[in-house]
Amino acid sequence: xxxxxxxxxxxxxxxxxxxxxxxxxxxxxxxxxxxxxxxxxxxxxxxxxxxxxxxxxxxxxxxxxxxxxxxxxxxxxxxxxxxxxxxxxxxxxxxxxxxxxxxxxxxxxxxxxxxxxx
Numbered sequence: 001x002x003x004x005x006x007x008x009x010x011x012x013x014x015x016x017x018x019x020x021x022x023x024x025x026x027x028x029x030x031x032x033x034x035x036x037x038x039x040x041x042x043x044x045x046x047x048x049x050x051x052x053x054x055x056x057x058x059x060x061x062x063x064x065x066x067x068x069x070x071x072x073x074x075x076x077x078x079x080x081x082x083x084x085x086x087x088x089x090x091x092x093x094x095x096x097x098x099x100x101x102x103x104x105x106x107x108x109x110x111x112x113x114x115x116x117x118x
Contacts, residue, residue: 002048004041004080005114007106010071013085017069033067040066041082044073048080054093060104061096072096074107079114081107 006014014037021030044050044064051062051073061083064071070092072084083103086095 002045002075002078002080004045004082005110006041006082007084007110009084009103009106010082017085036067037069037071037085040064040071044071044080044082048075051075051080054096056093057097059096059100061100063092063096072103074104076107076111079111081110083107 014034017037018030018034021033051064051071053059054061054063060074062073062075064073065088068088070086070088071082072086073080073082075081083106084099086092
């Protein structure tokens with residue numbers, strides 16, 4: 001089983017999704033949505049190959065659709081780093097090409113911090 005880690009950016013994205021959901025559809029629905037994201041993270045831990053590449057030029061980032069959103073991740077060794085959570089309606093390929101260097105850097109920083117705590 002892989003270990004799944006979330007960057008600060010991913011945690012902020014999830015908090016924003018929760019706040020928006022509470023405002024638009026209420027706490028109960030927002031809670032269910034967040035539970036769905038958590039279940040997706042558990043699925044990824046059990047099966048990292050669920051993270052997929054986008055069609056087009058090769059890149060390091062991997063993606064997993066969950067409800068209305070897409071988890072953006074990187075796999076380094078036996079660990080999955082969730083870097084951000086994007087709405088599925090955005091142009092994922094363009095956004096990924098734009099942010100890939102920064103997101104990969106964030107994954108490397110998080111990995112170094114985790115390894116330093118050992």
